[in-house]
Amino acid sequence: MFNLAITTIWDVRDFTSNLIEYPYLSDIIETYKQGGLVALPTETVYGLGADATNDDAVKRIYEAKGRPSDNPLIVHIYDTKQLEDFVESISEATERLMEAFWPGPITFILPLKEGVLCDRVTGGLNSVAVRMPSHPVARALLKEVDLPIAAPSANLSGRPSPTTFEHVFHDLDGRIDGIIQSTQSDAGLESTVLDCTSFPFRIARPGTITRSMLNEILPNGIDALVETSTDKPIAPGMKYKHYAPETPLKIFERLEGPIETTDEKDWSKKAFLLPASLLPFIPKQAQTIVLSTSETDIQQANHNLYAALHELDQLEDIEQAFIYGYPNMEEAEALHNRMEKAANHVYVKEEW
Numbered sequence: 001m002f003n004l005a006i007t008t009i010w011d012v013r014d015f016t017s018n019l020i021e022y023p024y025l026s027d028i029i030e031t032y033k034q035g036g037l038v039a040l041p042t043e044t045v046y047g048l049g050a051d052a053t054n055d056d057a058v059k060r061i062y063e064a065k066g067r068p069s070d071n072p073l074i075v076h077i078y079d080t081k082q083l084e085d086f087v088e089s090i091s092e093a094t095e096r097l098m099e100a101f102w103p104g105p106i107t108f109i110l111p112l113k114e115g116v117l118c119d120r121v122t123g124g125l126n127s128v129a130v131r132m133p134s135h136p137v138a139r140a141l142l143k144e145v146d147l148p149i150a151a152p153s154a155n156l157s158g159r160p161s162p163t164t165f166e167h168v169f170h171d172l173d174g175r176i177d178g179i180i181q182s183t184q185s186d187a188g189l190e191s192t193v194l195d196c197t198s199f200p201f202r203i204a205r206p207g208t209i210t211r212s213m214l215n216e217i218l219p220n221g222i223d224a225l226v227e228t229s230t231d232k233p234i235a236p237g238m239k240y241k242h243y244a245p246e247t248p249l250k251i252f253e254r255l256e257g258p259i260e261t262t263d264e265k266d267w268s269k270k271a272f273l274l275p276a277s278l279l280p281f282i283p284k285q286a287q288t289i290v291l292s293t294s295e296t297d298i299q300q301a302n303h304n305l306y307a308a309l310h311e312l313d314q315l316e317d318i319e320q321a322f323i324y325g326y327p328n329m330e331e332a333e334a335l336h337n338r339m340e341k342a343a344n345h346v347y348v349k350e351e352w
């Protein structure tokens, strides 16, 4: 039905607030309805969307990404009324969190009601992950198509998540039916995933909505532990290698003065991903990519992290890259989680 070699690009950058007038809206909707794969912008990262009730369409998501079949997908909705179709029950505590944070960058794992979503979406689990994105384009599309849309991040499995159209194009051109071109994703890191199938709720993947923010709505309702690195994590995706750039990456934690350059090192083959405030300490010959203005601007670093990892792989002749490990504050938990995976948990010791 689809010509896989050709990926249509729909540029909606001028229509972000009023997609309804967009001339090609019906083409996009029709592509989803016929089981096509269309990448769409969201406020966290770009997603690779398909009809979550269509088994062939969902199968093609796994093929296009090269994703292991035991790693279930997040289902995207525009209205909580859609949950009646495929969620068994929603507790009052979960409802309170939905009211506080939806639409927005948080995914709730809920008990699955069988029969509507295809089995592949949930990877055979008896729960389903659901998110209501706030991005105006995503919202308009989800409303018009009026289907639950399964959407993992629109990258090849194991690669950094895409926060711009170019990132999606780089990984998936020729493998999917269409890409909706919008602006750079705001948040820049994937949603917080919260397991609401047992109480207290557990964070399965940290995101920009933190445990303190959740606890403010639901005092004592959130387990203290963020379970991300065990062999059998709540979110199966957390056990896989993730977010890795092709260039070897190490994390450095402190820099209180200029790096000494008296040795024989060829600094032109090294790159630094860091806040602008640390630029004066970096050897002149090294390449640099700025993540934020200051060492404490976590939101900016979140927003820029994946774009910086993509940019790193475009630099020529870099043999080793270093990324600044921002201060260990709660706000930076998601940033640390993604950085540690990108750097394979390797830190700079004494030697650069």
Ligand code: TXA
Binding pocket: 042, 044, 045, 046, 047, 048, 071, 072, 073, 074, 107, 109, 122, 125, 127, 128, 129, 131, 151, 152, 153, 154, 189, 190, 191, 192, 193, 204, 205, 234, 235, 236, 237, 238
């Ligand atoms: O921000 C986001 O969440 C983005 C945008 C596109 O919405 N999506 C995203 O999807 O990050 P993905 O597929 O890259 O990550 C989904 C994560 C995986 O770690 C997966 O294992 C977990 O959610 N997950 C999905 N369904 C689950 C379930 N029923 N139980 C536990 N974990 C689940």
Ligand code: MG
Binding pocket: 152, 153, 161
């Ligand atoms: Mg992903």
